[in-house]
Amino acid sequence: MRFNSQFYWIILSALIVFPYIAVCQDETIEVEFVEASPLWVHVLQDTTFTPTSFNGGLTSFSSLNSFLVSRSFGDYLYVLNTARVQHSSIHDHHGFVLDKIDYRTGELIWKYHNTIYIDGQQDFYKDIFLRGDGNIDLIGVERFNSQGGNWNFPGSQSSPIRRTIDSQTGELLDLQQGLFNICEANFPNYHYNLFPVVYDSIYLSTNAIGEYIGQAGNPVYDYGYTFQILDRELNIIDTSRQVFEMSDLGPFSVDQPAYILKLDESTLIALAYKDRFEGWDNHGTEIIWIDISNTGDINIRQSIDYKDILPATKYSFVNQRFKVVNNTIFLSHRFPNFDILADANYILWLNEDGSVKTFVDLPAHGDHVYLLTDLFYANDQFGYLFASPGSSNGYGYDILRIREGVDTVEFISSISTDDIGVEFGINFNTLVDEQFVIFGGRVIKDGQLSKNSNQVHCFLAEDLGLDFTVSTSETISYRLGSFSLFPNPARSQASISANIDFDGVVLYNLTGKRIAEFSGDRIDISSLPQGMYFVYLTNNGHRVTSTEKLVKTGY
Numbered sequence: 238m239r240f241n242s243q244f245y246w247i248i249l250s251a252l253i254v255f256p257y258i259a260v261c262q263d264e265t266i267e268v269e270f271v272e273a274s275p276l277w278v279h280v281l282q283d284t285t286f287t288p289t290s291f292n293g294g295l296t297s298f299s300s301l302n303s304f305l306v307s308r309s310f311g312d313y314l315y316v317l318n319t320a321r322v323q324h325s326s327i328h329d330h331h332g333f334v335l336d337k338i339d340y341r342t343g344e345l346i347w348k349y350h351n352t353i354y355i356d357g358q359q360d361f362y363k364d365i366f367l368r369g370d371g372n373i374d375l376i377g378v379e380r381f382n383s384q385g386g387n388w389n390f391p392g393s394q395s396s397p398i399r400r401t402i403d404s405q406t407g408e409l410l411d412l413q414q415g416l417f418n419i420c421e422a423n424f425p426n427y428h429y430n431l432f433p434v435v436y437d438s439i440y441l442s443t444n445a446i447g448e449y450i451g452q453a454g455n456p457v458y459d460y461g462y463t464f465q466i467l468d469r470e471l472n473i474i475d476t477s478r479q480v481f482e483m484s485d486l487g488p489f490s491v492d493q494p495a496y497i498l499k500l501d502e503s504t505l506i507a508l509a510y511k512d513r514f515e516g517w518d519n520h521g522t523e524i525i526w527i528d529i530s531n532t533g534d535i536n537i538r539q540s541i542d543y544k545d546i547l548p549a550t551k552y553s554f555v556n557q558r559f560k561v562v563n564n565t566i567f568l569s570h571r572f573p574n575f576d577i578l579a580d581a582n583y584i585l586w587l588n589e590d591g592s593v594k595t596f597v598d599l600p601a602h603g604d605h606v607y608l609l610t611d612l613f614y615a616n617d618q619f620g621y622l623f624a625s626p627g628s629s630n631g632y633g634y635d636i637l638r639i640r641e642g643v644d645t646v647e648f649i650s651s652i653s654t655d656d657i658g659v660e661f662g663i664n665f666n667t668l669v670d671e672q673f674v675i676f677g678g679r680v681i682k683d684g685q686l687s688k689n690s691n692q693v694h695c696f697l698a699e700d701l702g703l704d705f706t707v708s709t710s711e712t713i714s715y716r717l718g719s720f721s722l723f724p725n726p727a728r729s730q731a732s733i734s735a736n737i738d739f740d741g742v743v744l745y746n747l748t749g750k751r752i753a754e755f756s757g758d759r760i761d762i763s764s765l766p767q768g769m770y771f772v773y774l775t776n777n778g779h780r781v782t783s784t785e786k787l788v789k790t791g792y
Contacts, residue, residue, distance in 0.1 A: 276698040276784070277343025281318055281336055304668040304675060305365040305373070307404070312340040314668075314675065315373060316696060317365050333362050335375065337407060341745075341771070343698060347407030362400070366433055372410060373402040376431045379414060397431050397442055397471045415442075415471030431467070432497040432505060434529050440467040441497065441527070441535065443507060464527070466535060498561050500589060503530035504538070506566065508559045522547045524566070524591060541591045547583060558611050564589050567612040567620070582607045584646075586620060586639060594641045595620075610637065611667050617641070621649075623667055719782060720774055726788035729763035737781055739774035744787070746770055767791050 305315040319333040334350035362377035379398045401411035432441045442465040468474045496508045505527040526538040547570070557570040566587040584597040599607055607624045614621045624635040636649040668675040675698055720735035733742065735758075742755040744762075752770065755761070760772075767789050774782040 276341075278698075279316075279336070279338050279343040279345065279696045281316060281334060281696060303363060303365050305367060306340060306668070307367050307371075313346065313404075314338045314340045315365050317362060317375065319362050319377075333375075335365070335373070335402065335407075337404070338696075343696075349402055349407045349409070362398075364431075368401070372404045374433070375400040375402065376433070397440075397467065399431070399471065413469070413471050415467060415473075431471075432499075434505075434535065435532055438469060439532055439535075440469075440471065441465075441505065441529075442467050442471075443497065464535075464537070496559055497527075498559065500526070500561055500566070501564070503528065505529055506561075508568070522568070522570075522585075524568075524587075526591070539591070543585065546593065546596050547585060558609065560612065562612050562615045562620070565594065565615045565620070566591075567615070569610045569612070569622075582610055582624075584610055584622075584639065586612070586615075586641075595639050595643060597639060597644055597646055599646060607635070613667055622646070720785060722772065722785055722787050725786075726790040727762060728790055729761065731760050731762065731787060733758045733760070733774070735774060735782065737774070737776075739776045739781055741775035741778075742772060743775060744770050744772050762787070762789050765789050 303317045305317075307313045307315065314337075316336045316338060317333065318335075332351060334348065336348050337346040338344065339346060362375045364376045366374045366376065368374055376397075376399050379396055397415040399411075399413045400409060401413075402408070403410050433439070434441050465473050498506050498508075500506045507525040507527060509523045509525060522543045523540055524543070525540040528536050528538040547568075558567065560567050566589065568585040568587070570583055582599040584595070584599055585593070586595040586597075588594055599610065608626065610622045610624045612620050612622055618641050620639045622637040622639065624637050626633065638647040638649055640647075675696055720733055720737070720739075722731045722733060725731060740756060742757075742760055743751060744753045744755070744760065745751045746768070752765065753760075762770075770787045770789060771784050772787050773784045
C-alpha cells in the first residue's frame with residue numbers, strides 16, 4: 238500500500254475529540270472536552286520500509302516503538318520502531334526504522350532503517366538515548382541461532398549491541414557489539430538489556446541465564462538474572478557480576494531480561510518476571526531497585542515481589558507498560574484470565590519506594606475489555622490513562638482516571654478515531670511532553686486492519702493546551718478558547734479576535750523557538766522573515782487558547 242498525499246491531508250484535516258484535564262492537589266476539577274485538529278501527522282513507514290518488505294509470506298506482524306525528545310540541539314522527536322515478521326513457527330525476519338522529526342511540524346528530517354533477512358538472526362532495538370555529543374544511541378540485543386528462531390537450542394548466541402547514529406545526517410557512526418554468550422546444552426543464555434549509567438564509560442547489563450531442568454518433550458528452564466557492568470565497547474569490566482541466586486529468589490521468566498528504567502539520579506529500577514514452576518498461578522512479578530549513586534559500586538538496594546498482588550504472567554513486554562511518571566511507578570499488563578477464558582488488564586501504581594498506591598483489576602467499562610492502559614499524567618493523588626481499544630464501536634481509545642487507594646477506575650470518555658483513519662493499537666506507546674501528546678497508531682485501509690497486509694504506522698501530535706504546573710491557589714478550571722487572526726496571510730500587522738480574555742500573545746517559529754511576545758489585540762510582524770509562524774494567547778502568564786498558524790508574506 239502506498240500512503241498517498243491525498244490520504245495524508247485527509248488525516249491532517251480531520252477533527253478528533255480530546256479531553257483537557259485539570260487537576261489540583263485537593264480536588265478534581267470537572268473535565269471538559271473540546272474538538273481539535275492534530276498539529277501534525279507523521280507516517281513512519283513508506284515504500285522503503287514496510288512490513289511486506291520482509292519478502293512475502295508473512296503470517297504475523299508485531300512492533301514496538303520508543304520516543305526521544307531532544308531540545309539541547311534543536312527541537313526534534315526521534316521515533317524508533319522495531320518490527321518482527323514471523324514466516325513460520327521458528328523463522329523470523331526483523332528490522333527497525335528510526336525517524337528524526339521536527340517536533341513542532343512533524344516534518345521528516347531523515348530516516349535510518351535496517352532489515353535482517355537471515356533466519357534465526359535478530360537485531361532488536363528497544364531504547365533510544367541522547368548522547369552528550371548530541372548524537373543518538375540505539376541500544377538492544379543481537380541473537381543468532383543456526384537452527385532458526387528457537388533461542389533455547391544449544392548453540393544459540395546473544396550479545397548486547399549499540400548503534401550510534403549521527404543526529405545531523407542519520408548516518409551510522411559506530412557499531413559496538415559485546416561478547417556473544419553461547420548456550421551450552423543445558424545452559425541456555427537468553428538476551429540482554431542495557432542501560433547507560435555514565436555515557437561512553439559505564440553500562441548496566443541484565444542477562445537471563447538458565448539451566449535445563451525439564452524432561453524430553455517438555456523443555457523447562459530454571460532462570461536467574463545476571464547484572465553486569467560494561468565499558469563503552471560493551472566488554473565486561475565487573476567480573477564479579479551480581480547474580481540473583483535462584484535458591485534465594487526463585488527462577489525468573491525466560492521471556493525477557495529485566496527491563497531497566499531511571500527512577501531518579503541515584504536509582505534505576507528493573508522489572509523482572511519469575512517462573513516458580515509450581516503451577517501457572519504461582520508465577521510473579523518483581524521490581525528491583527539498583528543504587529547507582531556510586532558508579533564504582535553499583536549494587537542492588539532492594540527487590541519487591543508482587544506475587545500476592547499481580548496474577549500469573551509469562552507474556553512478553555509487547556503487552557505491558559512500565560514507566561516512571563512524576564516520581565511514581567506505573568505497571569500495566571495484559572494477563573490471561575482463565576475464569577473468563579479471555580485477556581484482562583491489571584494496573585499497579587506504586588510510590589517511588591515500591592509501596593502500592595493503587596492496584597486495579599480492570600473490569601473495563603461495561604462489558605468492554607481493555608487490552609492495554611498507559612499512564613500519561615500523575616500527581617500524588619490522581620493518574621490519567623489512555624485505555625485501548627475504546628469501548629465505543631470502531632477504533633479509538635478511552636480516558637480513565639485512577640485515585641490513590643481506590644481499586645476501581647473512573648470512566649471519563651470514549652474517543653473515536655474512525656474519521657481520521659487511525660487505530661491506536663495495543664503495541665504503541667504515547668508520549669506527553671510539555672503541551673504535546675504524541676500518539677502512535679496504524680493506518681486503517683478500507684475500514685479494517687489486516688495482519689496479512691501492510692500496517693503502515695503513523696504518529697499524531699495533539700496540543701494538550703494545559704499547564705500542569707499551576708498552583709492549587711489559582712482557579713484552574715478553564716477551557717481552551719479559540720481566536721482568529723486577520724488578515725492571514727499578513728504582511729506587516731495582524732489583528733486578533735478572541736472569545737476569551739487574554740493579556741498576552743506568544744509567537745514562535747517552525748523550530749519551536751519563541752520569536753516574540755505582544756500585548757493587546759494587534760501584533761507587528763513587519764520585521765519578521767517571510768514564512769509560517771504559530772500563535773497562542775495567554776492570560777496572567779497561563780496559556781488560554783489553542784494554537785493558530787500565521788503566514789507572513791512579502792506582498
